Amino acid sequence: MPIITVEHLSKHFKVYKRRTGFWGSLSSTVSRQHDIIRAVDDVNFSLERGELVGYIGANGAGKSTTIKMLTGILVPTSGHIDVMGLTPYRHRKENTRRIGVVFGQRTQLWWDLPVIDSFELLKHIYEIPQNLYKQNLKFFSEMLQLQPFLSTPVRRLSLGQRMRCDLTAALLHNPEILYLDEPTIGLDVVAKEQVRQFLRQINAERQVTVILTTHDLNDVEQVCQRLIIIDSGKIIYDGGIDALKERYGKTRMLIVDLAQAYSDIQLEGVDLTRREGNRIWLAFERDTISASEVIAQLTALYEIQDLTISEPEIEEIVRRIYEMGVG
Amino acid sequence: MRRYFKLYFLLAGAYVRSRLQYRLSFGFMCFGIIISEACLLGLLGALLAKFRTVNGWTWAEVVFLYGLGNLSYSLMRILGSQLDDFDRYIVRGELDGVLIKPVPPLFYLLASRVELVHVSRALTSVVIFVIAFHLSEIRWTLDVALFTLTTILSGTLIMFTLMLVSATVALWTTKSGKLTDLLISATKEATAFPISIYPLAVRVLLTFILPVAFVTYYPAQQLLQKSEFLGMPESFQFGAPVVALVMLCISYLFWCSGLRRYHSTGS
Numbered sequence: 001m002p003i004i005t006v007e008h009l010s011k012h013f014k015v016y017k018r019r020t021g022f023w024g025s026l027s028s029t030v031s032r033q034h035d036i037i038r039a040v041d042d043v044n045f046s047l048e049r050g051e052l053v054g055y056i057g058a059n060g061a062g063k064s065t066t067i068k069m070l071t072g073i074l075v076p077t078s079g080h081i082d083v084m085g086l087t088p089y090r091h092r093k094e095n096t097r098r099i100g101v102v103f104g105q106r107t108q109l110w111w112d113l114p115v116i117d118s119f120e121l122l123k124h125i126y127e128i129p130q131n132l133y134k135q136n137l138k139f140f141s142e143m144l145q146l147q148p149f150l151s152t153p154v155r156r157l158s159l160g161q162r163m164r165c166d167l168t169a170a171l172l173h174n175p176e177i178l179y180l181d182e183p184t185i186g187l188d189v190v191a192k193e194q195v196r197q198f199l200r201q202i203n204a205e206r207q208v209t210v211i212l213t214t215h216d217l218n219d220v221e222q223v224c225q226r227l228i229i230i231d232s233g234k235i236i237y238d239g240g241i242d243a244l245k246e247r248y249g250k251t252r253m254l255i256v257d258l259a260q261a262y263s264d265i266q267l268e269g270v271d272l273t274r275r276e277g278n279r280i281w282l283a284f285e286r287d288t289i290s291a292s293e294v295i296a297q298l299t300a301l302y303e304i305q306d307l308t309i310s311e312p313e314i315e316e317i318v319r320r321i322y323e324m325g326v327g
Numbered sequence: 328m329r330r331y332f333k334l335y336f337l338l339a340g341a342y343v344r345s346r347l348q349y350r351l352s353f354g355f356m357c358f359g360i361i362i363s364e365a366c367l368l369g370l371l372g373a374l375l376a377k378f379r380t381v382n383g384w385t386w387a388e389v390v391f392l393y394g395l396g397n398l399s400y401s402l403m404r405i406l407g408s409q410l411d412d413f414d415r416y417i418v419r420g421e422l423d424g425v426l427i428k429p430v431p432p433l434f435y436l437l438a439s440r441v442e443l444v445h446v447s448r449a450l451t452s453v454v455i456f457v458i459a460f461h462l463s464e465i466r467w468t469l470d471v472a473l474f475t476l477t478t479i480l481s482g483t484l485i486m487f488t489l490m491l492v493s494a495t496v497a498l499w500t501t502k503s504g505k506l507t508d509l510l511i512s513a514t515k516e517a518t519a520f521p522i523s524i525y526p527l528a529v530r531v532l533l534t535f536i537l538p539v540a541f542v543t544y545y546p547a548q549q550l551l552q553k554s555e556f557l558g559m560p561e562s563f564q565f566g567a568p569v570v571a572l573v574m575l576c577i578s579y580l581f582w583c584s585g586l587r588r589y590h591s592t593g594s
Contacts, residue, residue, distance in 0.1 A: 072427070
């Protein structure tokens, strides 16, 4: 029994055209023409309890719109959403009690008050029983080392500290699902790692189902088991990360420093994709030719100083999918 | 119900504590409000000293209207300041944060901003009102006290509903700050003078469309023992609570439809 089922979900927005100039704006107030933006277009997926899913896409691809529909903020234009047996926009209040939401760009904490005050307020807003609250607060402040700044006003926290507090705030009422909209945006490497570690841990220890949207594919690679890629409102990939690499990550890259600038480089089964001075980038397919064969060809013809092989990064794969679509 | 009372005080308390982090600015705001109230009252006094009466209303009676209107106004500002710049919530996407809480959105919004700065305004109005009450030689009885209290509360509600309507407009247009300012300052000024000074069209507007005449003018007929109804039914002097309730229903329904619209567009 999936915890979230999304069927034929669409969200269309009307965007009114504004004509320029005085007469233009006058006539557009009288007769308004509009374009329809299909922010989310016939999307289907389902999540099992305890899954950790990365939901990625370029800006404006429809990530946030999907999250807003799942959390009950937006009503779908058409289609069906089932979250733990509830329809989020229709059962907004019941749904909010069972989910946690973190917006990376906006804090849900009381800006001028000590961190602990925000937690206390949330205790009352979500009607969390005192013992559960105590227990959870202890758990999270140990795990995320919140103790040193629990009585510091939120506005004086660093971004990383604030994100740790926001995560706690979203989880105090023991939600079954946690939605994160770009939770690592703007964080430094150490803070990002802390957030990722934390997400893995609550998923493993508390069976919280996690959906996160992100631009940082390292988040996805290190945290998620499953990846959903959305582009122009449509899902273009849904599956495991390894499977994605397997399917689209066959192209490897050999970076070679040559001893001199050879004018013409011709190798069999290899594409010269880039050239900078004496350094060349050679792309080849895993299936057709092995690295040692390429190197053998090279050394036979040219004098080489140094070389490295780079395996396809998920970043690269996703970029290619965005650019070319799914082949 | 008890839960909401408690939650209201907790959220309001959190806002007040946040504000008190900046004591100096809080103090300056209070001071500024008192000064501006004093100036307005001085202006009113100067005008009346020159003209003696306004359409048959004495100096004391006009100050009475002013004090009454201002009391309702300051209560509305204390409790409903969130709606002042509600469009900010939409522009910055903060309304989403409200919609993911297991609490009715309007309740949450109002509770999380109770503006104690306006207590300074309320206190000045109380002083003005008590003086005007005394000057108008109204006898204090239980009936008068109850009527006055009902009038002030109804007036607060009527002004609040106007504010709610203009804030709700932002759910369609994203911006409504100017409309709110205009509506609120215009109606506030309108409560300070007897509406008999205005032409018929304006009187109709202030009675039926933006019914702020029920905040001061009609109830004052009863309190000041006047009978200047300008062709309107005499029962209007008791009409304030009814108008307040009707307005509350209309504006709340409007708010709900605004939220539905937000739910479907997200802007």
